[in-house]
Amino acid sequence: MLSDSEAAELLSFLTPATRPDVKAKATEYILGLSGHRDGCRLLRSKPDVVSALVALTSDPSVAIAKDCYHILINLSADETLHQVLQEEMGLAQLVEIFCTEGFNKKAKLHYLGPLLSNLSQLPEARSFLMDKDRCVIQRLLPFTQYQPSVVRRGGVIGTLRNCCFDHSKTELPPTPPLPSKPPASRKK
Template sequence: MLSDGEAAELLSFLTPSTRPDVKAKATEYILGLSASREGCCFLRSKPDMVGALFALTSDPSVAIAKDCYHILINLSADETLHQVLVSAVEVLPVLLKKLLDPDYLFSDQISTILSNLTRHEKTCRTVFKTLQEDVGLDKLVEIFCTEGFNAKAKLHYLGPLLSNLTQLPEARNTLMDKDRCVFQRLLPFTQYQASVVRRGGVVGTLRNCCFDHTHHLWLLSDAVDILPFLLLPLAGPEELTEEENDGLPVDLQYLPEDKKREEDPDIRKMLLEALLLLTATKAGRKALKDKKVYPIMREFHRWETDVHVAAACEKLIQVLIGEEPEPGMENLMEVQIPEDVEKKLKEMDAREQEELENEERRRCEEES
């Protein structure tokens, strides 16, 4: 790694007045450095250098600015550098302001940096606080949902950013404000075929919002009608009985023979987790049973080949066909579990996970 003298010399090249070819060589070298753990560790101890690189994201040379953004993407992927970026360099206000510019060339890079910074709760809180002060979550959703907002950027990584932000209760409450129509704007993107990143980000956001059982009735009501948006990606072309079809939400009735299911197993699993969360309350379980969710899950389980997704589907089916919990236990999210029972359940989950991984390994070996 560089000595203090070499680092100082490198820093001296990272100024707006430095000759472009020298600047380009310096940023290119640091880009390579930022791709390794050792390089990130070195840059963590050099906040002045990180600050100089951030300043060069405004360099007249597109190539130099692009290199600097890629360096910041690499650094933001390392949690140990988050405080340097957020507190020492104070990147957030500048990045959020530039994100609002519909002509800004590097908005996709900014989306990725913000997505990286919000993976961990501590920095996520800082990002959300700054976002609310400078932009507002409503505005972020508006930008995300306005295709072509920026002709130079696709902004798909705003999806994972929203998903990360909704790990915070305050972000979920803001998104699910009943007096605004913000949450509802995200729903159609569960079927967005042009980007698995955008689609997965939205599904992750919806799944996180389903953790708040106090909003379940609203989510399932006509005001939101979340159920068809969670079910349709899991539904296939199989023929159901007339009685089963008639009980389904209208969008899921009599689907065509060429109906395809969600292709990404991680997204399928998140959709199932969202549905399972909606069954935590008695009203939620009744709504899913009344809307004939079981036949969709029955056919899905027959089709599914991923063992982890199939296991998630089985948990949901057990709730849909099982008996109602005894009085006082209706809200599964509020049930107090004794410590010894909780410990046993965790051990059972760990064993189940191990069995699933072994089964998946065996299947892969058989296929190869």
């Protein structure tokens, strides 16, 4: 599908200094690859390409940054790539960027919501998100009502849904004792 030499050539097009039209073609190509399971697995074996895509999420071209976010969302949907993306991005940094409106003046970063949602399928990510000392869930809650972007809002709702299904972190109140049955009355 993509040889090592082709991957190296593709990587050379994924730099901030590359002409925008060339970067756009490269990210479009990778977006197509990321739409298929085999393409995601191939990209998993190319950590330098993933690193370059993460760096290009802050590209001045909104189209290129958006393609990179879509690629990362596609990659995060594949459970075998979760660990690669946490190592590359860092969940704490991702949440910080997501919760800081205006973090990037050139891009709205709404697509970090679906990325968080996909990553929250991973037990380690849910553990981080639901850590009582970090208060991450509390930071995400206001975005369930975020009117400017249905993408951001939906991503947070998906993240919270995934966290709700983690039974290891759910604290249930103690079960009250059942009332004892009154003795059956005997009629004469």
